[in-house]
Amino acid sequence: MSASIQVLVRVACALAGVVVAAILSRHLGDAGFGYFSTALAIIAIAVALGDLGLNSTAMSRMAAHPRARSETLGALLTAQALLLSVALAPSLAAVWLVLPPGEPRVAGALICLTIPFSLSSAYSAAAQSQLRILVVTVLTALGSAVWLALVIALAASGASLAWVATAFLASSVALAAITVLVCRRHCRPVWAGAGRRAGSLLRAAAPLGFSAVLTTLYYRLDGILLLHIGGAAAAGHYSAAYRFLDTLQILPATLFGVLLPIVSQRIAAGQPIQQLFGLSLRLSAAISLPIAAVGAFVAPETMTLIYSSEFREGARPLAVLLFSFPMIFLGYISSGLLIAAGRRRPLWVVSLIALLASLPVVWILIAAHGATGAALGTVLVEVFVGCTLLAIAARHLALRLPWGGLLRIGVACLVAVFPLALYRPDRLGGLLALVVLAAVIYLACLVLSGAVTRQDLEVLSSRRVVLDA
Template sequence: MSEHHNSDERKFRLWMRWLPGIFRKKLEERDDLQKVIGNTGWQFVDNLVRMGIGLLIGIWVARYLGPGPFGLLSFALAFVALFSPLASLGLDDIVVRNLVRDPTTRDESLGTAFVLKLIGGIVSLAAATAVIFVLRPENGLSRALVAIIAAGALFQAFNVIEFWFNSQVQARYVVVARSTAFLFCAGVKVALILGGAPLIAFAWVGTLEFLLGALLLVLVYRSRGLNLRRWSSRLTRAKTLLRDSWPLILSCIVIMIYLRIDQVMLGEMVGSEAVGVYSVAVRLTEVWLFIPTAIYWSVLPSLVEARAAGNDLFYSRLQKYYNLMALLAYLIAIPVMLLARWLVLSLFGSPYEEAGLMLAVMIWANLFTFLEVARSAFFNVMNWNRIYFVTLSLGAALNVLLNWLLIPRYGGLGAAIATCVSYWFAAHGACFLYKPLHRTAFMLTRALLYPKLW
């Protein structure tokens, strides 16, 4: 293990030589910051590959299928996403946090989480399939798409391997596995387009990516001298994990509601073609969400350590984290808003032209999403999962209400407006309603108005 560590340190110092002197000096004095930046770099590489190639393939698929079939596929993906919390069980942050605090529990923690997620995947598949049969009893294609896509949850149980590498700030091993699976399946999608494949084939590719990703994660885990056979599961640990995570399970359900309910409601209230056009705006908005996610997983261990050291250091790092998220969101939102119509026409073509105005509005939801991701790290470290659930629930309820009011009159544009307003409320506005969160509310306000980094 020490040889791997020394090799990683040498690689980090090699690229650090290319940084300006002032930044290099700061990094040389902070081993923890070096690990965070190096880990974030790997996360960015993975997500940049996904963003670039995924967007190109997504554009090609959208052009190939057209708004109607593409909307039906998007509807199925959004519908399955509503049930995904039953598979994830909100364990990601909890297990990573526990492994940071006590790495010696690795085998028992991962083994127990694996069993829980496998059971959750089975429940998720059964629930999604049953509900779509009730909602669309006469639409065989919709039912088939949902069943195929939902089956991918079974293989996501192996994602617990990522928890260990994230807790050790070693994202590169996860990146290798995930990127390989993604690139292979991207090639399969190209072959399907060139071969004139039917819509349902693209659903199968999504499940294939989960399967291949699981196999590669196992290989990477074993290559590090670790053994899945040492995993064990204990009922007492399972109860402890679920006791900590049940608010997060509910929170994940709420998150999926306000992330995906707009597409589901649009599909039920307007139709598949409207979902196809709206999904283009969603895709161009969400393509940036790898940024807060990558930073989150790299910053979380340092926030856990800062909290243990004292409140001054903890809140100082937290404010800088909020400021960074706000600044990055502004740098994305302003140019995308100005170029929205041109981007849609250039990338997706005239059949999706109406998505331009939707994108110009929806891109501002990213500002609040970035801050919400950062705020969730604060809640995780403080173990305020119940408060997190309440704020998200209020945002989701507002989202459903606004969609119900605005979609009949404004269609996809109404859904975009509902998204922005509800995201702001969940991330920022709700903090003013609860006294223990007033400090957080003012910290977020400062980040929105003056995102100073130094």
């Protein structure tokens, strides 16, 4: 399967997630959507604890040693089963402590019961190690499509929060069963000696997994704190706004997936990566800066159009959150460079510092400013993580930042959004026309200033050019 089709499927799944959030927010209201989103944040932390970097590490081993693939799969399932079992009880306790009595707690408990079924991701990792990308892509698309169809049916029938959670559990169980049935045809686990190999796998995965868990914690804890301090409605507004940021992360994740193997190959071969590094930074700035700036201007209309007028209060958190998007790009690029260079320790050290430092700051910001304070806390964390990792990666690999290109991109962005700052039409059609005008001005400024060149476009369209650069 071509990379372009994979990207299109991932984008389609992300957009389906936005549609699901829009339907559920209108159906459940801001409070109900806040409870549902908080439960999802809790299981996201639990699943990160259950994975602990095991899938990525095992996938690498299975690809490198295909004859031991079945043994590695058995070890992966053993290790994940242990971790997920340990994570289930604290998750249920968190639901009991955070969510109010009655239907919200019942719904939260039902959602937490999906945690053990994430064990099926081990079979997906085995399929990916065999380069069966079509299988994994189809399963991902199937999961998104089934959940979207269920949400549409639930909203049409007026289902309660508990029934929505029940449907979420049922769809998770069904998808896990299908994943196991499909992937077991290509790889079956070997259980003999699985415990010993699981220990080895855990030790190898620990540095990367610890970083992933810490990252998930500082990503998700603000929503849980907001529910506790600001109430369900504020949590619902923030979760709706955050959904856009989650969807946008498909862009840096795609860039990360393309660049990591190329950078790894060039570093292993002792070849320079300065040109590729500069292109990556300029590309990330060229994409993320206008999205953040224009998105902040149209945040009120976006929240009302996608969700409803009930969620218009989420416009300010969305506008603030979007300014973390350029820093998220930096984080992805810097993480890729450090992983390729074999420097994984800075990832979890920086993540740990970010988590410990952000908790009191985010608590104070939420207490003072509610959902907007939570969004500001996210921006501060991303600025620290992105800039710190970039500085470490650049110093370790002796890389220079492309200040001239970044400055030209920043100026082009300011020129493009200037019309939006001067005039704001009352009607949506006029606002859309102004956004299109800003996009045209921005692209023209990029080309005329030399911030984006023909050579850059050739690099983007051809992996071979990157390898030969």
